[in-house]
Amino acid sequence: MKANRFWSWLFLILGIAYFVLPLIGTVEFSLKMRRGEYSLDAYWAVLADPRFQATFGYSVMMAVATIIAGVVLIVPTAYWIRLKLPHWRPFIEFVTLLPLVIPPIVIVFGYIRLYNTSSWLPLTGTAAGTNLLLMFGYMTLSLPYMYRAVDTGLRAIDVRTLTEAAESLGAGWLTIMWRVILPNVLVAVLSGAFLTFAIVIGEFVLAALLNRPAFGPYLQLIGANRAYEPAALAVIAFAITWACMGLIQLVTRFQKHTMARR
Amino acid sequence: MSFLEIANLQKDFGGTRVVKDFNLAVEKGEFVSFLGPSGCGKTTTLRMVAGFEQPTSGVIRIDGRDVVNLKPNQRNIGMVFQAYALFPNMTVAQNVGFGLKVAGRPKAEIDARVAEMLEIIKLPHLAERYPFQLSGGQQQRVALARALAVRPQVLLLDEPLSALDAKIRVSLREEIRAIQKKLGITTIYVTHDQEEALSMSDRIVVMNEGRADQVGTPFEIYNRPTTRFVASFVGTLSTLEGRVVDPAAGTVSIGDSTVSLGYRLAERQAGDAITLALRPEAVTLGRDEARGAHLSGTIRDVSFLGSVIRVRVAVGSGTVSLDTFNSPSAPPPEPGDLVTVSFAPGDLLVMED
Numbered sequence: 001m002k003a004n005r006f007w008s009w010l011f012l013i014l015g016i017a018y019f020v021l022p023l024i025g026t027v028e029f030s031l032k033m034r035r036g037e038y039s040l041d042a043y044w045a046v047l048a049d050p051r052f053q054a055t056f057g058y059s060v061m062m063a064v065a066t067i068i069a070g071v072v073l074i075v076p077t078a079y080w081i082r083l084k085l086p087h088w089r090p091f092i093e094f095v096t097l098l099p100l101v102i103p104p105i106v107i108v109f110g111y112i113r114l115y116n117t118s119s120w121l122p123l124t125g126t127a128a129g130t131n132l133l134l135m136f137g138y139m140t141l142s143l144p145y146m147y148r149a150v151d152t153g154l155r156a157i158d159v160r161t162l163t164e165a166a167e168s169l170g171a172g173w174l175t176i177m178w179r180v181i182l183p184n185v186l187v188a189v190l191s192g193a194f195l196t197f198a199i200v201i202g203e204f205v206l207a208a209l210l211n212r213p214a215f216g217p218y219l220q221l222i223g224a225n226r227a228y229e230p231a232a233l234a235v236i237a238f239a240i241t242w243a244c245m246g247l248i249q250l251v252t253r254f255q256k257h258t259m260a261r262r
Numbered sequence: 263m264s265f266l267e268i269a270n271l272q273k274d275f276g277g278t279r280v281v282k283d284f285n286l287a288v289e290k291g292e293f294v295s296f297l298g299p300s301g302c303g304k305t306t307t308l309r310m311v312a313g314f315e316q317p318t319s320g321v322i323r324i325d326g327r328d329v330v331n332l333k334p335n336q337r338n339i340g341m342v343f344q345a346y347a348l349f350p351n352m353t354v355a356q357n358v359g360f361g362l363k364v365a366g367r368p369k370a371e372i373d374a375r376v377a378e379m380l381e382i383i384k385l386p387h388l389a390e391r392y393p394f395q396l397s398g399g400q401q402q403r404v405a406l407a408r409a410l411a412v413r414p415q416v417l418l419l420d421e422p423l424s425a426l427d428a429k430i431r432v433s434l435r436e437e438i439r440a441i442q443k444k445l446g447i448t449t450i451y452v453t454h455d456q457e458e459a460l461s462m463s464d465r466i467v468v469m470n471e472g473r474a475d476q477v478g479t480p481f482e483i484y485n486r487p488t489t490r491f492v493a494s495f496v497g498t499l500s501t502l503e504g505r506v507v508d509p510a511a512g513t514v515s516i517g518d519s520t521v522s523l524g525y526r527l528a529e530r531q532a533g534d535a536i537t538l539a540l541r542p543e544a545v546t547l548g549r550d551e552a553r554g555a556h557l558s559g560t561i562r563d564v565s566f567l568g569s570v571i572r573v574r575v576a577v578g579s580g581t582v583s584l585d586t587f588n589s590p591s592a593p594p595p596e597p598g599d600l601v602t603v604s605f606a607p608g609d610l611l612v613m614e615d
């Protein structure tokens with residue numbers, strides 16, 4: 001018993017060290033830009049870089065667009081499948097898992113082949129078209145997380161009876177979606193949204209190959225050319241991701257007070 | 263013409279017919295219950311009236327209008343579900359006002375109607391609560407108010423009380439009936455609880471395997487069941503096997519006693535087997551000369567039900583159940599005692615085979 005305890009602690013500590021040591025190393029290194037003392041110079045340098053502001057702003061905008069489009073697509077889909085096509089669920093779940101097994105590089109080459117300037121839908125010909133394509137790519141990447149989050153949210157409510165109750169009170173499809181279903185899966189949608197945000201901010205392959213000025217490629221560019229700034233950038237990206245995770249927790253907790261389940 | 267008419271209604275689910283040739287005419291303001299065992303098609307029939315299921319064939323008319331091809335949100339029907347189905351993200355007041363808001367009524371009108379409905383269900387102080395802060399009984403009352411707020415033409419309730427505990431069930435069924443009478447709303451109430459159906463309804467439809475076996479007032483259903491199924495499903499019934507002695511005089515033998523029914527047994531021959539039935543409350547323990555028929559037997563078991571004691575007596579090949587009032591001063595009968603039971607011959611029900 002005792003020995004067991006010892007080994008589990010040992011492995012836990014080893015595991016934590018595996019994650020934490022590089023992080024500490026990176027943070028420490030990012031503070032060493034000024035010779036002989038710790039400073040935030042590297043961070044100031046990064047934040048002052050207009051390319052940082054531009055690429056970060058671009059990625060945030062893309063993330064928001066991806067989230068909105070994802071919610072509009074996925075909430076009604078997951079709802080409809082639960083309500084009318086429950087026997088399709090295993091199939092749909094399989095489809096939503098595909099982005100996890102198909103590498104983004106395959107997706108983006110497929111896009112470029114299908115939508116290049118000499119194709120029937122030359123999306124890559126314009127910046128707006130390419131942005132749209134990139135957004136669809138991001139939606140695909142976040143699909144497994146978003147769908148699962150929404151589906152879990154729907155499981156917590158009695159979708160069918162609530163729909164029928166609203167219908168018998170005269171509500172149409174849009175009203176039911178907007179006033180009954182969406183408010184009750186909002187927590188789930190938000191947690192899916194934060195995950196999507198984290199994915200989009202750090203994504204490299206799609207943005208680089210579609211040649212859009214996103215944060216991921218900028219991160220890579222700085223990493224290849226500077227010493228201290230990449231470490232600072234990595235810490236910033238890491239902080240953003242963790243802030244998203246923290247927000248998921250916070251929103252979930254906050255929600256319990258205002259509209260708990262039955 | 264009746265307010266709600268259902269004619270030749272049928273419903274198939276993948277080859278199985280679950281509602282068969284269902285006919286019913288409900289008058290305006292009437293309270294009709296569908297009573298039947300699990301799986302007999304009560305919910306399916308109700309859902310066809312609400313528009314959640316499409317009938318395979320048949321007609322449903324509300325106030326002369328054929329509604330079969332109307333969507334649920336165009337039928338002007340109020341529905342109360344077993345699972346309450348309140349919107350978890352809305353307060354009680356918002357739940358009750360939902361239908362009016364969807365219909366685009368002005369805010370002042372909604373507020374007034376919500377206040378009026380909350381007054382009717384006696385919960386005005388809970389207007390700002392969320393559903394999760396209410397008890398089951400309160401949630402179901404809010405669900406009722408929500409369904410009635412839009413002034414539907416017909417109110418449909420599908421086992422609204424079966425998720426609640428016994429005490430609340432009784433008080434709430436009285437309350438539902440009182441509200442229904444006050445508003446004069448035409449109501450269909452689905453239940454598998456016969457006490458609920460008998461105590462609340464103007465008329466009861468007893469359903470069996472997708473068919474309406476008998477339609478009648480609670481009094482008729484209980485006292486004059488026309489089919490063996492209705493007789494055995496509603497109330498407790500003791501069945502006795504007997505033999506016809508003289509069909510013209512209406513005498514039959516049960517065990518070693520001969521009983522006169524007092525009317526002619528048409529289409530029966532002397533010596534035919536005949537199935538007879540008795541309600542527990544028609545039978546008394548002991549020899550009662552005021553009642554014309556007597557049978558002797560042995561007490562099989564005795565169950566104490568509080569104010570009454572149910573005694574089961576083995577008579578010939580059958581068993582007769584009877585209820586006697588509990589009296590604290592007299593000891594209850596014991597199993598194994600030899601007893602005589604008495605009843606009026608007119609209370610014997612002849613079962614059709």
Ligand SMILES: Nc1ncnc2c1ncn2[C@@H]1O[C@H](COP(=O)(O)OP(=O)(O)OP(=O)(O)O)[C@@H](O)[C@H]1O
Binds near residue numbers: 299300302304306307
């Ligand atoms: N959507 C459906 N698909 C297939 N069969 C169904 C469906 N809904 C109901 N049935 C079948 O139809 C029959 C009647 O069901 P229904 O729900 O109307 O019964 P019920 O009288 O309401 O029973 P309960 O008292 O248990 O609620 C049952 O045998 C049921 O299995």
Ligand SMILES: [Mg+2]
Binds near residue numbers: 304305306
């Ligand atoms: Mg049912």
